[in-house]
Amino acid sequence: MGDGHMKWISALIFSLLISGFILSCGGSKETLDYTPPKLPKPLAEEDTTRVEPVTEAPEPKEKVDIVPKKKVIELQRIHFEFDSAELTPEARTILAKNAEILLENPDIRIRIEGHCDERGTVEYNLALGERRALAAAQYLMNYGIDANRIEIISFGKERPLDPRHTPEAWAKNRRAEFVIINQ
Known part of the structure; x- marks a missing residue:
């Protein structure tokens, strides 16, 4: 067999393969029965619903106890002159404010801490x-203010507010502090 014969067989095989491929892709045609879904009809104007705003809040299903936020109470310190336990006019003003706070809060007990300079x-x-x-x-x-609500203690020079060794620091350290002991 010659070279021409080989070309002819190759061409025949190629033609058969292509024909087979075309026949297999063709297949039978089936008609699909597809119906698109129906869209809802548009609402007529008389079919619309009007929403009125709510004027009252509905009653809660469960009763909820609201705990008020605890009020922070701070009492101001007072200062004294050198080598004195006498109240200055400024100290009396501060003490009056502290007393008003204590009268408004009768459950509070305090400790008054006396301090000195070095x-x-x-x-x-x-x-x-x-x-x-x-x-x-x-x-x-x-x-x-009831005496049972007050404790006193002295720290002398042991707890300075300002540790420096200056007249300004000494003035800061001559004081009485008010500590709430049961808030």
């Missing part, structure tokens, strides 16, 4: 701090 002996400053705390407590009691 000058003087430990014993002297503890005694002076106690006299300062007692002077503030006496003012509050005269204002109408």
